[in-house]
Amino acid sequence: MLRLSKLTDYGMVVMAALADAEDDTRNAADLAAATGVALPTVRKLLKRLNRGGLVNSARGARGGYRLARPADDISIADVIAALEGPVSLTECAAHDGLCSMESVCRLRGHWRVINDAIRGALADVSVADMNRPAPNIPLQPVAGIASSPGS
Amino acid sequence: MLRLSKLTDYGMVVMAALADAEDDTRNAADLAAATGVALPTVRKLLKRLNRGGLVNSARGARGGYRLARPADDISIADVIAALEGPVSLTECAAHDGLCSMESVCRLRGHWRVINDAIRGALADVSVADMNRPAPNIPLQPVAGIASSPGS
DNA sequence: TTATTTAGGACTGAAATGGTCCGGTATCCG
DNA sequence: CGGATACCGGACCATTTCAGTCCTAAATAA
Numbered sequence: 001m002l003r004l005s006k007l008t009d010y011g012m013v014v015m016a017a018l019a020d021a022e023d024d025t026r027n028a029a030d031l032a033a034a035t036g037v038a039l040p041t042v043r044k045l046l047k048r049l050n051r052g053g054l055v056n057s058a059r060g061a062r063g064g065y066r067l068a069r070p071a072d073d074i075s076i077a078d079v080i081a082a083l084e085g086p087v088s089l090t091e092c093a094a095h096d097g098l099c100s101m102e103s104v105c106r107l108r109g110h111w112r113v114i115n116d117a118i119r120g121a122l123a124d125v126s127v128a129d130m131n132r133p134a135p136n137i138p139l140q141p142v143a144g145i146a147s148s149p150g151s
Numbered sequence: 152m153l154r155l156s157k158l159t160d161y162g163m164v165v166m167a168a169l170a171d172a173e174d175d176t177r178n179a180a181d182l183a184a185a186t187g188v189a190l191p192t193v194r195k196l197l198k199r200l201n202r203g204g205l206v207n208s209a210r211g212a213r214g215g216y217r218l219a220r221p222a223d224d225i226s227i228a229d230v231i232a233a234l235e236g237p238v239s240l241t242e243c244a245a246h247d248g249l250c251s252m253e254s255v256c257r258l259r260g261h262w263r264v265i266n267d268a269i270r271g272a273l274a275d276v277s278v279a280d281m282n283r284p285a286p287n288i289p290l291q292p293v294a295g296i297a298s299s300p301g302s
Numbered sequence: 303t304t305a306t307t308t309a310g311g312a313c314t315g316a317a318a319t320g321g322t323c324c325g326g327t328a329t330c331c332g
Numbered sequence: 333c334g335g336a337t338a339c340c341g342g343a344c345c346a347t348t349t350c351a352g353t354c355c356t357a358a359a360t361a362a
Contacts, residue, residue, distance in 0.1 A: 001236040001245070002155055002269070006320065009241045012258060027338065040322050047340070060329020061337040076265070085152040090160050094152070101187050107163060110281050114227070117272050118153070121265070130261045157351065178307065191353050198309065211360025212306040 008083045010037045011045045015079055016131045018055065019071035027064035045083070052082025071128035077119055079127070087119045159234045161188045162196045166230055167282045169206065170222035178215035196234070203233025222279035228270055230278070238270045 017034045018026065028046055032039040046065050049055045054074055055065045067074065080087060088094035092102060093111045102108065168185045169177065179197055183190040197216050200206045205225055206216045218225065231238060239245035243253060244262040253259065 002153065002231060002238045002240065003242075004153055004240050005318095006242070009243075013256070016258060029338090038321070041320075043339080044321080050339090057339060058329080059327075059337090059339045062330060063328085063338050065339090080153060087153045089153065089155050091154070091157070092160075101164075105164070106284055107167060107281050110276070110283075114272070114276060118269055121268050121272065125261070125265060130258050132261075133257055156349095180307090189352075192351075194308080195352080201309085208308060209360080210306090210308045210358075212304095213361060214307045214359085216308090 002089075004080060005084055007041070007045065008080055010035070010041060011049065011079055011083045012076070012127075012130065013037060014042060014045050015049070015054070015067075015071075015074070015127045018065065018067050019127050019131045022067055022071060025058055025062070025064040025066050030064070049079070049082055052078070054078060054082050067127075071131065072126050074127045075123045076125045076127070076130070077122035080122065087115065087122065089115050089118070153240075155231060156235055158192070158196065159231055161186070161192060162200065162230055162234045163227070163278075163281065164188060165193060165196050166200070166205070166218075166222075166225070166278045169216065169218050170278050170282045173218055173222060176209055176213075176215040176217045181215070200230075200233050203229070205229060205233050218278075222282065223277050225278045226274045227276045227278070227281070228273035231273065238266065238273065240266050240269070 013035045014031055014037065017031050020034075026034075028043045029039060031037075031046070032042040035042070037045075046055060046057070050057045050065070054068055056068045057063070057065050077087060086094070090108075090111045092099045092105070092108050093115045096102070099105065099108075164186045165182055165188065168182050171185075177185075179194045180190060182188075182197070183193040186193070188196075197206060197208070201208045201216070205219055207219045208214070208216050228238060237245070241259075241262045243250045243256070243259050244266045250256065250259075
């Protein structure tokens with residue numbers, strides 16, 4: 001179903017919570033309470049987000065996490081990449097030489113294009129966007145895609 | 152990594168092979184040979200594609216499969232939907248009431264929009280498109296997305 | 303009738319996933 | 333200084349999902 005993992009989903013929730021108080025440092029327990037996600041899971045997420053460079057961590061008493069950049073500068077694609085690796089619909093779109101049919105497969109080049117399109121769409125939505133309250137009006141830059149002429 | 156399943160990947164290959172001879176009926180063994188995908192797997196795929204209404208089947212001697220519609224009218228989104236269910240990045244974008252945080256989650260509406268955008272992008276590419284030989288020139292309707300300013 | 307070919311479903315082994323926990327280390331504060 | 337706080341890295345396990353295979357039944361052509 002082209003679904004992203006539950007962990008990534010929770011990760012977005014945590015990022016949104018962090019974006020709420022962009023300059024405060026919040027610890028894992030705080031965020032767990034704020035989001036309803038289990039504490040150990042929040043910890044795991046924050047570690048990965050930290051490794052991915054999306055949040056900064058501070059150890060010790062009164063330590064915690066905060067966004068490494070303004071929420072406007074962090075895209076959904078960034079979060080996905082940090083939590084489950086870069087977007088790539090098919091194996092062959094990501095790496096060379098893994099598929100035995102690679103040389104004869106006409107599909108491969110197309111997948112790359114589609115890949116880029118989706119990554120682009122996801123890169124156009126920021127964490128700040130996700131945090132806005134009323135999501136019933138389609139986001140402008142993304143909604144345009146569906147209206148293109150094809151198929 | 153937002154990957155689609157291997158089965159779906161193979162499914163696209165099989166669909167492309169079927170599109171090669173749009174009006175011929177081809178059996179599973181044929182298609183397995185043409186694509187390099189293992190026969191039992193091809194069978195499984197064809198059954199699902201049949202259930203999804205993308206191919207027509209004929210039983211008995213000289214039976215086999217052929218596309219239910221012109222390859223131009225079958226989109227990648229159709230194939231994905233037939234093989235792994237409709238595109239929905241998150242649980243909450245697909246079904247109501249499964250997430251306990253649903254009522255308070257600001258993200259949900261946004262996911263729906265993003266979902267639709269991606270589904271739209273995938274609906275814009277047909278099996279016939281995938282079957283064209285030279286995929287180094289980006290497909291027009293889709294390529295526009297990636298050029299927008301994101302992250 | 304017999305050979306062919308799909309339909310439907312059961313089954314298995316392997317891998318990924320979600321979720322938890324622990325020992326270590328850095329930092330703050332009294 | 334010493335204790336409490338909080339992150340860091342990694343191991344660990346149960347569960348689910350996934351890919352792939354196989355078998356029996358039903359339908360059709362020759």
